[in-house]
Amino acid sequence: MSVSQAATRPLWLPPQSRRLRAGLSSLGAVLLSLVVGGVLVLIAGGEPVSAYGALIDGAFGSPYAIGQMLVLAVPLLIMGLGLALAFRGRVYNVGAEGQLFMGALAGGVVAIFLPVAFDPLLIAASIFAGMAAGAAWGGIVGVLRARWGVNEVITSLLLNFVAILIFTYCVRRPLRAPGSPDLQGRSIDPNAALPVLPDLAVHVGVFLAIALVPLAAYLMARTPFGMRVRMLGFNAEAARAAGVSSRRMVMALMLISGGLAGLAGVLQTLGVSERLDLGISQGYGFTAIVVALLGRLNATGVLLAAVFIAVLQSGGQAMSVTEGLPYAIVLAIPGVFVVFLLIADRLARG
Amino acid sequence: MRGITWKTVALLLAVAALAVTIAACGDDDDDDGGGGDAGEQADAGADKVKTAIVLPCPTSDTWCKQGFDAAKKLEAAGAIDLEVTTNAPQDTAGVTRVLAQYAQGGTELLLAHSTYQDAVFDVAEQFPDVNIASFAFELKDNVAILEEPIYEGAYLAGMLAGGITESNTIGGSAGQDVPLCHAELEAFEAGAKRTNKQVKMIDAYIGDWNDAAKGKQATEAQIDQDADVVIACGGGPATGMAQAIKEADISGFGYVGNMDSQAPKNIVGSVIYNLDPYFEAAVEDVRNGSFRPAKRYEFGLADGGVDLQLNEGYSVKEIPADVMDQMEEVRAQIESGEFKVPYVDGT
Amino acid sequence: MDWGEIFGPGALVVLLSSSVAFAMPTALAAVGETVVERAGILNLGVEGMLLSGALASFLVAYYAKSVALGALAGIAIGVGLGALMAFLSVTLGTEQIINGIAIVLLAQGITAFTFEELFGGEEQPTIGGIADVDIPLLHEIPGVGPVLFEQNVLFYISVALAIAVALLLTRTRFGLSVRAVGESPAAADAAAVSVARTRWLALLIGGGMAGMGGAVLVLGQLNLFETNVSAGRGWIAVALVIFGRWNPLLVLGGAFVFGFTDALQIRVQAVSGGIASTVPTEIFAALPYVVTLIVMVAATVWAGRDAQPGALGAPFRKGVSA
The missing domain is CATH 3.40.50.2300 (Response regulator)
Structure with a gap:
C-alpha cells in the first residue's frame, strides 16, 4: 500500500499532508463544479453568482424552503441507509425504486381500507405493511441469489419495471381515484396522513429518518451482524471459513434494504401525496444508490450525502424559477458535482 | 468501496455557505435594480396578471406547445406578465417546489399544465393567495379545473x-x-x-x-x-x-x-x-376577482376549446x-x- | 382471439421483422457493454450514452443534413462518454456504479437542456428518414429474407458492427486481453497485458456502441428527438448482458428475444382488439421483463454461475493486491 501511495501521490504535495490534500482537492472539485454549472447558467442566459445564491436560498432561505429540501432528503436517506448496508456486504441491490413502489402500494392499501380510527395504530399498521411488502419484493431477489446464485443486479433492476407496472395497474383500475382523468390512485384515510410540522411543512417521517441514522450506525459498527456484513464484503471466502452463512446474509441484506425502501414508499404515500400516486418517486431509488456510495457506505456519510443531493435538487428547482433558467440545468448539476467530487476524493486519498 | 469523506462534504457545505454570503451581497444590488424594474412595469400595465406556466415537457411536445402558445398569446396581448418552466419535474415533491417558488414570488395565477393534483393542493394550501388552474380533478377554493373534452x-x-x-x-x-x-x-x-x-x-x-x-x-x-x-x-x-x-x-x-x-x-x-379560451377565462377571473370559488373551465367544440383542423397538404x-x-x-x-x-x- | 394472426407464417415474418428492427438500439448497446464487462468494468452509464448518442446524431443529421455524419456523431459522443467513464473508473479507480449513474444524470440533464435551448418554443423538429434497402436475392428467401434483408442501411451496419465486436471479443488477441483483464487483472498484468489500456479501449468501444444505438434509434426509426427518448433502453442493455451470460452472441440473441416479447405484446393487443380486451395492458407490458427474468433464472440454475468475469466491478491498481 505504501509503495502505491508514494507512486500515485501528486508530486506537488508533501507526503504527510492528507488533510490538506483532502481540503485542496475538494475545494478544487467544488470550484470546478461551480464553474461548469456556471457555464451552463451563462449559456442559458443567466447570471452564475446570483444563480448559486438563489440555489442556496431555495434550499435554506425560509422554513418552508428547508422543509421542502427535507421532504426530498427523507426518502433518499432512508433508502440510502439500507443500500449502504447491503453494499457493505457486496449485495448490489439496484431495485430500491421497485421496492419503494411495492411498499407504497401495500402501505397505501392499508391506509385506505383498514377501519381503524386511532391514527397512530393506523399509521403503524400502514408502515408495517409497506415495510413488509418492500422486504418481500427485495426478498425475491434475495432468494434467487441465495438459493441459485442468480445475479442480484439484473433481477432487482428488472423487478423495478415489474413493480411499477403493478402499481400502475392498481392506480389505473381497482384503486383509481374516482373522477381522475389520468393515472391517480385513491386518497388515503385522512386519519392515516402523517402530521405535518408547522412552518417547515415537512411530515413527521423526517424524525423517523433521522432516528434511523444512529440505529444504522450502531448496527453496522457495533453488532455481530454488522461485523458479519463487513467480513462478507471484505472477503466472502474468509467469511465462509469463519462460519458466516453467505446465503443467510444475502437474504437478510435484501430484506433490510428492501424493507427500508418500502418504508420510504409508505412515508411518501402518507406524508407527501396522501394518495396512491406515481409521483411519489421519479428515480429516487437510483439517486439513493448515489447517496449510499457518496456517503462512503457509512450512516453519517449517507445523511450528509442525502442532504447534499436534496439541497442541489430542491434548491435548484427554486433557483430555476427565481432566475428564469431552464429546469434541465437542475437535472445536470448534480451529475457534474458528483463527477468532480469523485475525482477530488480519489486525488485526496492518493 | 469508497465514496466521499464527511470532511469533503462538510467543507463543501462551508464553501457553499461562503458562496451564499457572497451571492447574498450581490443579490442585494440585484434586488434594488430588480425592484425598480418591477415598479416601472407595474406602472406600464397596472392590471397585468402575474402569471406562470409550468409545463412537464419541452415546448416541442404538442401537449406542452398548446399550453405554451396560449400563454404566450395572452402575454403578447398585454394581459399577463408571463414566466415559463419547461421540462418540469414529474415527482410530486419536485413540482411542488417549483410551484411553491412561483407562489412565493407573488405569482397571481399559476397554470400547472399537467395532472399535478397533489402538488397543486399542497401549494394552494401553503400559499392561499395564489390562484391555480390545473388538470386536477378535485376543486378547491383557489384551484380551478381545466377540463379536456x-x-x-x-x-x-x-x-x-x-x-x-x-x-x-x-x-x-x-x-x-x-x-x-x-x-x-x-x-x-x-x-x-x-x-x-x-x-x-x-x-x-x-x-x-x-x-x-x-x-x-x-x-x-x-x-x-x-x-x-x-x-x-x-x-x-x-x-x-x-x-x-x-x-x-x-x-x-x-x-x-x-x-x-x-x-x-x-x-x-x-x-x-385549444387552451386560449381556458387561459383567457382564468386570467379574466383573476383580474375581476371572480376566480374564487374556483370552477371547472370547460370549453368544448362549441366554445373554441376543441377543434378539428384539416391539413391542406393531405394527399393520401x-x-x-x-x-x-x-x-x-x-x-x-x-x-x-x-x-x-x-x-x-x-x- | 386468433393466434394465427400472430404466429401464422405471414404474420410471424412481420412480427420478427418489427422485433429485430426495434431491438437494434438495445442490442448494440448490450453488445458494447458485454465487452466492457468482460474487461471487468460494470458500466451503468449506458442509458446516458445511448441518450447522448441519440441527441448528437439528431443534431448533426438535422443541421448537416447527413445521416452518415449523424451516425458518426452519435458514435463520437458515445466514445467521449466512454472516455469519461474510463478516466473515472480506470485511471482514477473510483466506484464504478456511481460513475455510471452520474453519467446518466449528466446526460439526461445536458440533453434536455441542449434540446430546449436549440428548439424551445418551436414545433417538433424532424429529419428525413432513410429508406429500406432490399438486399438482392437474399430478401427473397422465404421467412428469413423479409426479416433480415428488407431493412434500412443502418440496420445492416448495426448487425455487422455487433457481429464484428462479438468476434473481436472471442477471436482476436485484443479480445483475449479483454477477457484476461476481466477475469484476473493481476495475472494479466503479470503477463505484460496493460490492464488500464485494455479497459480504456473496452470502454471506448462500449461507449461508441451505445452512442451508435442512440443514432439508430433516432436516424433509423424515429427521425426526431424527444427528452429521454432512450426511455430506459440502456438499463435493459445492462440487464441483457447478464442475461446473455457475458457471451456477446447470446447477448445479441437475448436482445432480440426481448425485442420479440416487446413486439409480441403490442401485436397481441392489436389482434385482440385492445379496447375490448379485459386483460390489463400492464400484463402485456410486463411480459418482456418477466420473460427475461425467467429465462435468466433458468439459465443460471441450469448452468451454475461461473460466467461472471472474476474481477467485474473491482478497480485495479497496479501493485495493490485485491
Whole structure:
C-alpha cells in the first residue's frame, strides 16, 4: 500500500499532508463544479453568482424552503441507509425504486381500507405493511441469489419495471381515484396522513429518518451482524471459513434494504401525496444508490450525502424559477458535482 | 468501496455557505435594480396578471406547445406578465417546489399544465393567495379545473376516418388506458361507425407516455392488421404514430396540437385542444376577482376549446365529399348543442 | 382471439421483422457493454450514452443534413462518454456504479437542456428518414429474407458492427486481453497485458456502441428527438448482458428475444382488439421483463454461475493486491 501511495501521490504535495490534500482537492472539485454549472447558467442566459445564491436560498432561505429540501432528503436517506448496508456486504441491490413502489402500494392499501380510527395504530399498521411488502419484493431477489446464485443486479433492476407496472395497474383500475382523468390512485384515510410540522411543512417521517441514522450506525459498527456484513464484503471466502452463512446474509441484506425502501414508499404515500400516486418517486431509488456510495457506505456519510443531493435538487428547482433558467440545468448539476467530487476524493486519498 | 469523506462534504457545505454570503451581497444590488424594474412595469400595465406556466415537457411536445402558445398569446396581448418552466419535474415533491417558488414570488395565477393534483393542493394550501388552474380533478377554493373534452374533436376525426378507410379497419394507440384517452378512442370509433357501418377499430395501450419508438411500433402493428387510418393519445404515441404513417403512407390524425409538419402528406387533420379560451377565462377571473370559488373551465367544440383542423397538404386519399358534408353538419350540430358526443371513459 | 394472426407464417415474418428492427438500439448497446464487462468494468452509464448518442446524431443529421455524419456523431459522443467513464473508473479507480449513474444524470440533464435551448418554443423538429434497402436475392428467401434483408442501411451496419465486436471479443488477441483483464487483472498484468489500456479501449468501444444505438434509434426509426427518448433502453442493455451470460452472441440473441416479447405484446393487443380486451395492458407490458427474468433464472440454475468475469466491478491498481 505504501509503495502505491508514494507512486500515485501528486508530486506537488508533501507526503504527510492528507488533510490538506483532502481540503485542496475538494475545494478544487467544488470550484470546478461551480464553474461548469456556471457555464451552463451563462449559456442559458443567466447570471452564475446570483444563480448559486438563489440555489442556496431555495434550499435554506425560509422554513418552508428547508422543509421542502427535507421532504426530498427523507426518502433518499432512508433508502440510502439500507443500500449502504447491503453494499457493505457486496449485495448490489439496484431495485430500491421497485421496492419503494411495492411498499407504497401495500402501505397505501392499508391506509385506505383498514377501519381503524386511532391514527397512530393506523399509521403503524400502514408502515408495517409497506415495510413488509418492500422486504418481500427485495426478498425475491434475495432468494434467487441465495438459493441459485442468480445475479442480484439484473433481477432487482428488472423487478423495478415489474413493480411499477403493478402499481400502475392498481392506480389505473381497482384503486383509481374516482373522477381522475389520468393515472391517480385513491386518497388515503385522512386519519392515516402523517402530521405535518408547522412552518417547515415537512411530515413527521423526517424524525423517523433521522432516528434511523444512529440505529444504522450502531448496527453496522457495533453488532455481530454488522461485523458479519463487513467480513462478507471484505472477503466472502474468509467469511465462509469463519462460519458466516453467505446465503443467510444475502437474504437478510435484501430484506433490510428492501424493507427500508418500502418504508420510504409508505412515508411518501402518507406524508407527501396522501394518495396512491406515481409521483411519489421519479428515480429516487437510483439517486439513493448515489447517496449510499457518496456517503462512503457509512450512516453519517449517507445523511450528509442525502442532504447534499436534496439541497442541489430542491434548491435548484427554486433557483430555476427565481432566475428564469431552464429546469434541465437542475437535472445536470448534480451529475457534474458528483463527477468532480469523485475525482477530488480519489486525488485526496492518493 | 469508497465514496466521499464527511470532511469533503462538510467543507463543501462551508464553501457553499461562503458562496451564499457572497451571492447574498450581490443579490442585494440585484434586488434594488430588480425592484425598480418591477415598479416601472407595474406602472406600464397596472392590471397585468402575474402569471406562470409550468409545463412537464419541452415546448416541442404538442401537449406542452398548446399550453405554451396560449400563454404566450395572452402575454403578447398585454394581459399577463408571463414566466415559463419547461421540462418540469414529474415527482410530486419536485413540482411542488417549483410551484411553491412561483407562489412565493407573488405569482397571481399559476397554470400547472399537467395532472399535478397533489402538488397543486399542497401549494394552494401553503400559499392561499395564489390562484391555480390545473388538470386536477378535485376543486378547491383557489384551484380551478381545466377540463379536456378532446373526445368531441376525435368524434369528427372518426367520421372522416370512416369515409377514408378502404380496409374498414382503423387504429388508435394511447400511452395508458386512462379515461382521457379511452374517451378519445371510443369517440373516434363511434364517429367512424357513423359514416361507415363496417368499420372495425383496433387499439393498443403501450404503457408509456413518452416512448415514441414504442408508439411507432404500436401503429405499425395496427397497419399490419390492415388499419389504414389511425389516431393516438399521448406525446410519445402521437409522435411515433406520425412517423409510422409517413413511412407506410397511410392516413392519421394529429393529437392535441397541429401535427401537419411531422407527416405533411399523411395527416388528415389534427384534433386540436385549444387552451386560449381556458387561459383567457382564468386570467379574466383573476383580474375581476371572480376566480374564487374556483370552477371547472370547460370549453368544448362549441366554445373554441376543441377543434378539428384539416391539413391542406393531405394527399393520401380523397376525402369523399358527402362524408365531409356529414362531418361539417355534425360539427354544426355539436356547436348548436343539438348533438352531444357520447362520452365513454371505460370506468 | 386468433393466434394465427400472430404466429401464422405471414404474420410471424412481420412480427420478427418489427422485433429485430426495434431491438437494434438495445442490442448494440448490450453488445458494447458485454465487452466492457468482460474487461471487468460494470458500466451503468449506458442509458446516458445511448441518450447522448441519440441527441448528437439528431443534431448533426438535422443541421448537416447527413445521416452518415449523424451516425458518426452519435458514435463520437458515445466514445467521449466512454472516455469519461474510463478516466473515472480506470485511471482514477473510483466506484464504478456511481460513475455510471452520474453519467446518466449528466446526460439526461445536458440533453434536455441542449434540446430546449436549440428548439424551445418551436414545433417538433424532424429529419428525413432513410429508406429500406432490399438486399438482392437474399430478401427473397422465404421467412428469413423479409426479416433480415428488407431493412434500412443502418440496420445492416448495426448487425455487422455487433457481429464484428462479438468476434473481436472471442477471436482476436485484443479480445483475449479483454477477457484476461476481466477475469484476473493481476495475472494479466503479470503477463505484460496493460490492464488500464485494455479497459480504456473496452470502454471506448462500449461507449461508441451505445452512442451508435442512440443514432439508430433516432436516424433509423424515429427521425426526431424527444427528452429521454432512450426511455430506459440502456438499463435493459445492462440487464441483457447478464442475461446473455457475458457471451456477446447470446447477448445479441437475448436482445432480440426481448425485442420479440416487446413486439409480441403490442401485436397481441392489436389482434385482440385492445379496447375490448379485459386483460390489463400492464400484463402485456410486463411480459418482456418477466420473460427475461425467467429465462435468466433458468439459465443460471441450469448452468451454475461461473460466467461472471472474476474481477467485474473491482478497480485495479497496479501493485495493490485485491
